[in-house]
Amino acid sequence: MTPVRFAELVDAYGADPRRWPEAEREAALAFLERAPEARTTLEAARRLDALIDAWPLPAAAPDPAHLTARAARAAQEAPAGNVVPFAPRRKPPVTLMAWARAGALAAAGICGLVIGMSDPTVTNNVNGLDVYDVAQVEDASW
Amino acid sequence: MAAVGRGDQRAFARLVERHSRRATALAGRITLNRADAEEVVQEAFMRVWVKAPNWRPQAAAGDALFATWFRRVVVNLCIDRRRRPVSEDIESVPEIADDAPAALDAIASDETRKRVGDAVAELPERQRAALALCHFEGISNIAAADILGVTVGALESLLVRARRQLKNSLADLAGEGSAAKSGGLR
Numbered sequence: 001m002t003p004v005r006f007a008e009l010v011d012a013y014g015a016d017p018r019r020w021p022e023a024e025r026e027a028a029l030a031f032l033e034r035a036p037e038a039r040t041t042l043e044a045a046r047r048l049d050a051l052i053d054a055w056p057l058p059a060a061a062p063d064p065a066h067l068t069a070r071a072a073r074a075a076q077e078a079p080a081g082n083v084v085p086f087a088p089r090r091k092p093p094v095t096l097m098a099w100a101r102a103g104a105l106a107a108a109g110i111c112g113l114v115i116g117m118s119d120p121t122v123t124n125n126v127n128g129l130d131v132y133d134v135a136q137v138e139d140a141s142w
Numbered sequence: 143m144a145a146v147g148r149g150d151q152r153a154f155a156r157l158v159e160r161h162s163r164r165a166t167a168l169a170g171r172i173t174l175n176r177a178d179a180e181e182v183v184q185e186a187f188m189r190v191w192v193k194a195p196n197w198r199p200q201a202a203a204g205d206a207l208f209a210t211w212f213r214r215v216v217v218n219l220c221i222d223r224r225r226r227p228v229s230e231d232i233e234s235v236p237e238i239a240d241d242a243p244a245a246l247d248a249i250a251s252d253e254t255r256k257r258v259g260d261a262v263a264e265l266p267e268r269q270r271a272a273l274a275l276c277h278f279e280g281i282s283n284i285a286a287a288d289i290l291g292v293t294v295g296a297l298e299s300l301l302v303r304a305r306r307q308l309k310n311s312l313a314d315l316a317g318e319g320s321a322a323k324s325g326g327l328r
Contacts, residue, residue, distance in 0.1 A: 012301040013283070019276060021283045021294070047316050048309050052277050056259045057167055058176045 001027040006038055015046035143208055147194035154194075158187055161209070164279075165216050171274040172220040174263050182219045189215055213279070214289045217271050254315065261311035269304035272297055 001024065009028055013019040020028055032038050145153035162183055169179035190212065197208075262270060268290065275286040276297075287297040309316050 008298070008302070011305060012298040013276060014305070018280075044316075045305075048305060048312075049277075051254070051258055051312050051315055052273065052305075052308065054255050054258045055171060055262055055274075055278075056255045057170045058174055058179065 001031040003031075003035065003038070006031050006035075007041055010041050010045045014049045014052070015042045016049060143190075143194055143197045146191065147197055154187075154191060157190065161212060162187070165212065168213065168274055168279060169216050169220050171262075171278065172217065172267060172271045173223060174259070174270075178220075178223055182216060182223070185219055186212065186215045210281070210285050210289060213275070213281075214291075217275070217289055221267050221271060257312060257315065258308075261308050264311065265304050265307060269300045269307075272300035273304045276301060 005024070006028055009020055009024060013021070017025055017029055032042070143157070146157055165183045165186060166179055169182040170176065173179050173182060262273075265273070272286065272290060275281060275289060276283065279286070281289075283294055283297060287294045290297060290300075292300070
């Protein structure tokens with residue numbers, strides 16, 4: 001146990017040895033015995049632990065009978081074999097293929113923009129005003 | 143779980159009785175919201191009921207394995223929920239007793255609890271979940287990491303960041319001569 005690792009342990013798990021990783025607890029306690037200055041670190045962590053102990057609980061436990069009844073109803077409504085896996089969520093890694101897809105999407109967007117800006121209907125000079133003028137000429141001819 | 147898997151409602155009721163209190167405390171500490179915590183626990187028990195027929199405990203791990211799995215369900219459901227502002231809820235609801243080593247709760251002032259609650263609410267949910275698991279649940283770091291689906295190193299990183307942010311937010315309470323030592327929690 002090094003001073004750095006001891007500080008890391010206390011930073012992460014606090015001052016109570018019961019919360020320290022079991023594999024390192026004994027070594028950390030031995031370190032504390034031979035390095036009294038580590039007690040300063042421990043005391044600061046203990047004050048924070050005391051504050052965390054005051055973490056308020058917003059919820060009261062639901063009525064077990066109510067839960068049981070709800071579960072029974074849900075079980076009747078659940079389709080057979082409806083088992084939900086609970087693997088922990090993990091972010092998918094960003095692969096080379098993902099970057100390639102993003103690049104292709106961006107390129108397609110730029111092409112679309114360029115093609116859109118060079119729309120042949122714009123160069124034909126056919127707009128609302130022209131149509132209006134033609135209509136007026138035709139009206140006048142009546 | 144085997145009895146629950148056979149549709150034994152009394153066995154299920156015993157399971158609910160045994161785990162609902164602690165599960166609700168855990169969910170409450172992560173969601174910081176009474177309604178969300180209750181819904182999470184109900185949903186978690188629904189999943190227990192549905193999953194039970196296919197539950198295959200490993201060797202002698204039995205109840206401990208179930209508790210770890212069930213905590214994972216609760217934590218995942220909590221994190222899946224959209225975070226909501228909850229300060230009113232925390233202030234308005236009295237604390238319930240908890241088996242965790244939280245003796246100082248009894249003497250913590252309302253003001254201190256509010257300050258701590260506000261500071262905790264500012265933590266990202268995964269940091270809050272890591273802290274709730276390691277500080278109150280009395281489980282090993284390996285089990286906590288397993289529940290969160292991260293490595294032990296990543297768990298320690300979550301804990302360090304959470305505690306440092308709390309220390310900064312509560313610097314006036316956590317400083318020398320304050321907190322429990324000098325009655326700052328009274």
